[in-house]
Amino acid sequence: MRFSRTSKALGMMAIAALALTGCGGGGATSGSTNAAGNSSKVILADGSEPQRPLMPADTNEVGGGKVIELMFAGLVSYDPSGKPVNELAESIEGKDAQHYTIKLKKDQKFTNGEAITAKTFVDSWNFGAAAKNAQLSGAFFESIKGYDEASAEGSKVETMSGLKVVDDLTFTVELKQPESDWPLRLGYSAFVPVPSGALKDPKGFGEKPVGNGPYKMADGGWQHNVQIQLVPNPEYNGPRKAKNAGVTFKIFQNDDAAYQDLLSNNLDVLQTIPTSALKNFKSDLGDRTIDKPYAGNQTIALPEYLPEWSGEAGKLRRQAISMAMNREEITKVIFNGARKPAKDFTAPVLDGYSDSIKGSENLNFDAAKAKDLWAKADAIQKWDANKTFTIAYNADKGGHKAWVEAVVNQLKNNLGIKVEGKPYATFKEARNDATAKTLTGSIRAGWQADYPSLYNFLGPIYKTGAGSNDAQYANPEFDKAISDGLKASSVSEGNAAMNKAQEILLQDLPAIPLWYQVSQGGWSDQVTNVDYAWNGVPLYYNITGK
Amino acid sequence: MAWYILRRFLQLVPVFLGATLLVYFLVFSLPGDPIVALFGDKPVNEAVAAQLRAQYNLDQPFWIQYLLYLKSIFTFDLGLDFTGREIATVLGEVFPVTARLAVMALIFEAVFGIVFGLIAGLRKGKLFDATVLVASLIVIGIPIFVLGFLLQFFIGVQLGWAKPTVSSAATVQDLILPAMVLGLGSFAYVLRLTRTSVIENMSADYVRTATAKGLSRGRVVRVHILRNSLIPVVTFLGADLGSLMGGAIVTEGIFNVPGVGNRLYRAVTSGEGPTVVSIVTVLVLIYCVSNLLVDLLYAWLDPRIRYDS
């Protein structure tokens, strides 16, 4: 059985390799060669146990996300640089940034043979949005007209009025308000189509999902807490055609174990080098490593509901804190270059990014000015000398302790105040305090892009009342600037407006940007052609054996 | 004796109720809303959250939740975890793996601990005794997450004698290294307990008598010293079997063993009440049975100990 699968894949791969040698690469900066490589290799990659059943609209974390991304194809997918390219979509047209017409390619099928039509999409999206189906990523449909009715608690409405099937291959979308970057979002996994069986029995489907992407799940492929085996889908003919004989995600509880496996060739690709190996991995792996920025950043949010962080004094203090840290030094010493100092609130790989927005000097290290600003704030509202400024973080995953300690020491040295790291035992405890507005100091925050757009880093976090607005930041001026950006007729105009909105943030600093994420990954000597996508995930379909 | 055993089994009922109640209460008091955490950094969709809370009975007060859980046990349907799987299936997967690991660790610490402890005790104050003391200090002084990491790196990666992590089948061979690391923690206890016990018994009257009778030294050591020295060691080992089953969170993490510790840790941090309680309940039952076995062993090791009175 194994033999036949491999040989079938081999034949198919040969064709795929021929077809793709011309268009591969695309902005890749990996050190790998462009040789075709050995396509009969099954790639062993690191993964984590999905939190929920593998339903696309119910998956919002990396463990399940990686699998969904390979098993499903939506209207568009993102190329390695983050540009959307059409998968199932023939065309996506919108004239006023509010009304879109979507045409699908012909003869698209799920691996179970079911055809993918306009109705498939509308049904899938309605399913994701309806409250009664309790899908975690339901909020991704919130821009669509009718979402509010369908997603209200206890709602009986199961469809969104903004979605209309025109014919077999065409459907239209009406948004609540103009959003110029909406088409950019369509590559996110919540927007993929699912077969009709999934809507009837989501739980059963989540165990053995059937998709339309470059890979499909092997028989009994999901061995819980152990591994998830994917094999190529021979019928897939989009831009992400598999160049190997399958991807097996080995499930790890911690990165250290995965790294040891990588060193002894029990693992082919490790997405993130653990902090304990940052100083050694280049000598351990030689040129089999990658350093590539991706769309993510880290910040410290300062809740405005605490008196010491509100008003004019609070603003001065936030600027002082921001200038009192030496981001260069921390990224170099603690992260060994695995982060880049932040210059704004978004990430450098995004279209429209600028490192010289007015006010970005507030993110530069300047101990003297920081002390000065702090003194000015003290003149308005005295800082109690016995008060401790805390930086909260969750200790269960993510390795935040080291950098928090480094920031703590810098603030102590440069501002002369009491500072402490405050570990939460679990992520959920930290989230609880953040959402219930019961934080007593600052809290670390991070954002990984869902889709490549500046708005994704600004709107959901800093808009008044937004769901992830941990700082409870509320500034009507900023809200207006953001919605102006969304109404812009083109993406580039929109980007300019978003950066204008960032000027306000850089003065107010509801959160203090720290650094941008950089993928630092590595691979074994069994594989080649490894590159990473704009979101920091390896392009698994491109990897081949040596 | 049969009566005694029966009585002990009857005691399992209150233990079961007490343990589930206590653990359920602890999980209930865990900080943070597990459903909110499912959303990660993303905005919480209240309608969805409410739906999920209802699905996992999280919207009910503590007593109702607990009674519903008890009911689920008696109807042999433990419900689903967050990944949508039967908790019973999960238990069936993780316990055999950890049982293998724990038994191997137990054998490791028992054999090495007793043998080294016996020799150290017989040669109290000599070089061997001192060497073993220093070795056990290293084991005590360095936490398991460091020792495990080092052994994994040197034996697994540098020397390549064993795979650094456990394969999907978690075979006995894969588990040798993790079992050693797991057993190291208790090895020091077994060793020092045996040593002390041996020293104490060497000056006992019956040993003097046995030696005076002209028995060979080997026989004196085996029958008279060792057997009488084993009670504290057996007590310790019996109790340890349980902690090895449940307390292997760190070791299982290092070696990526898909066992009880791993699942328990994930369930605790994500607040999956029924999963935690189910795992712990099985652990309590294992403790009770291993404790019973230890008590029966006492009577075998020391005929003066009687339970039927």
Add this chain to the structure above:
Amino acid sequence: MTPENNATVRGTAVRRPIEHFVADFDETPLHATDKVKEDHVPLSLWGEAWRNLRRQPLFLLSAFLIFVVIVVCLFPGLFSQIDPTSEACQLANSDGVPAGGHPLGYTQQGCDVFARVIYGTRSSVTVGLFTTIGVVIFGGIMGALAGYYGGWVDAVLARINDIFFALPLILGAIVMMQLPVFRTNRNVWSLVLILIIFGWPQISRITRGAVIEVRNADFVTAARSLGVSRFRSLMRHVLPNSLAPIIVVATISLGTFIVAESTLSFLGIGLPPSVMSWGNDIQSAQASLRSNPMPLIYPAIALSITVLSFIMLGDALRDALDPKARKR
């Protein structure tokens, strides 16, 4: 005590006439050895033990080490010129090698390793020592009562023991740490309390086993036959003879508790990072173990020396208490 006495107690008179030669009491060599100084008040068990202890080099050495450790705990400033509680670390010194005034080099955060080992002693020893004391007292009482009285007392106490044994420390620790009392003020004592609550079952088990072994011994039966009350015979005869395994486990546990603090930090539920302790330092140093192992090794050595001194103390104490090993 004389034979007549014993016979009366048993209630049966010795009737059989004994007819064999017995040497005159004054002529036996036993006379010299058995002669008791009647003007001398016999020492109590503990008094006797103390007299023995004072003469043991093992005890003197361990007492000296423990004394040093306690002085370091109380006055760390005497040993280190740098006070890491007031001087924050400089990243510029990250992973620095030993230099003048900094004999053990620097950690990844650029902290002086020597100063941190010295200043970390207090929290670590407090955690180890007080947790051990608490566990021995509480677990010892529970185990002794269960083992000695047996029956329903045993059934109840031993089963409570089983339940607590099975509770995962991590679950308990997370729940306890978020209680309002500890939440705002997470310190050494909250950790001590948590470790006691989840650590007593082990000592309790060991004590129970040891007491079960001893309670049927001849000297206990003898004491009871002499009319010693149950409780008194437990305190005077059973417990002192069950101490050996308890001492062994307690002295090793002292180290395990200090290390447990480190493991809890590893899992994110230990002492907050602002508290200096060996465990916290070991945990932080683990991240750079391969490139700079020294910041991990030094606190581990300090921990081992502390544990060693308590193990030696335990050994000496056990020897002194063991009536069989007692020499004149």
